[in-house]
Amino acid sequence: MKLFPAIDLFDSKAVRLLKGDYAQMTVYSDNPLEIAKDFENAGATCIHLVDLEGAKSGETPNFETVMKIVSNTSLFSEIGGGIRDMNTVKKYIDGGVDRVILGTAAVNDEAFLIEAVKNYGEKIAVGVDIKDGYVAIKGWTEKSDCDAFSFCEKMQKIGVKTLICTDISKDGAMQGTNHELYRELCERFDMQITASGGVSSMDDVKRLAKLDIYGAIIGKAYYTGAINLKEAIEVAE
Numbered sequence: 001m002k003l004f005p006a007i008d009l010f011d012s013k014a015v016r017l018l019k020g021d022y023a024q025m026t027v028y029s030d031n032p033l034e035i036a037k038d039f040e041n042a043g044a045t046c047i048h049l050v051d052l053e054g055a056k057s058g059e060t061p062n063f064e065t066v067m068k069i070v071s072n073t074s075l076f077s078e079i080g081g082g083i084r085d086m087n088t089v090k091k092y093i094d095g096g097v098d099r100v101i102l103g104t105a106a107v108n109d110e111a112f113l114i115e116a117v118k119n120y121g122e123k124i125a126v127g128v129d130i131k132d133g134y135v136a137i138k139g140w141t142e143k144s145d146c147d148a149f150s151f152c153e154k155m156q157k158i159g160v161k162t163l164i165c166t167d168i169s170k171d172g173a174m175q176g177t178n179h180e181l182y183r184e185l186c187e188r189f190d191m192q193i194t195a196s197g198g199v200s201s202m203d204d205v206k207r208l209a210k211l212d213i214y215g216a217i218i219g220k221a222y223y224t225g226a227i228n229l230k231e232a233i234e235v236a237e
Contacts, residue, residue: 001208001236002215004048004078004194005039005222005229007032007069009062015052016220020129020136020168022052028223036069042229047075048164048196048217054082055103060091070096080127080164084109089116093123101164103127104137106155107144117159125162125194126155130181136168149188156189163189164217166197177204179211186211205232 007014010025014032018024029035036047049069051062059082070077079092080101089100099122106113106126116124128148129136135146152163165185167178177198185193192214199205200221208216216236221227 001213002046002194003044003205003229003233003236004046004215004217005042005044006048006050006217006219007035008050008052008219009065009081010052012062012065016223017052022056026223032065033068033072036073036075039229040073040075043233044229045076046215047073047077049077049079049081051079051081055080056082058082058084058104060088063091063095066092066097067095078125078164080125085112086115086119089120089124093120099123099125099162101125101127103129106160107135107137107146107151110158113160114158121159122161124160125164126160127164127166128152128155129166129168131168149184152185152189152191156191160191162192162194162214164194164196168197176200177208177216179204179207182208182213183211186213200226202227202232202235205235209236 013027014029014035015025015027049066053061076098078099079097083100083102084105092100130148131143133148135144135148135151137144167181182195194215195208196217199216199218218227222229
């Protein structure tokens with residue numbers, strides 16, 4: 001299992017939200033590149049980046065910060081948040097990002113998703129943010145009428161290789177992750193599934209690794225010291 005320590009970007013700072021609520025934001029650092037280098041020093045090989053401002057606006061206000069991280073580390077990088085057209089996909093991939101995550105656009109604009117997968121293949125992932133069994137969009141501010149599992153099935157048919165699945169109710173709450181959800185996703189689908197949201201203890205890491213899941217994202221637990229990244233990477237491998 002690959003571990004993806006996460007940096008959520010807002011105003012060029014590393015922040016965390018509680019359950020996707022922009023009103024409950026904690027700033028952890030004014031220097032996201034420094035945090036990315038800390039990840040690397042702990043043995044991480046991957047990084048998960050989210051442009052939180054972009055997720056709301058559909059723009060790329062933290063692009064320069066992302067580029068700094070990509071060009072000054074050797075981490076495999078993936079970015080999500082506000083990527084809603086081919087120009088933005090191209091901008092990130094040309095800039096050296098390894099994988100681009102489509103969220104709202106994958107729900108609302110199937111033609112764009114199909115074109116992105118056709119042009120960039122495995123460099124395109126889809127973020128499935130789940131709220132009460134349905135897919136949430138627009139920075140988790142709206143619940144769509146897409147059933148989560150039907151949506152995943154559709155993604156597989158389109159040719160998406162990687163799904164990043166978040167149980168919003170668990171995100172940032174430090175109460176453990178939704179193991180049942182990930183077990184079911186791994187059993188039902190032949191895609192790379194990454195668990196996101198609520199990975200808050202070494203026990204979570206151990207249990208997810210046993211599922212033979214592709215990846216897990218560690219966010220708040222790293223920043224609060226609840227998970228030692230170096231140890232977690234050893235357990236995951």
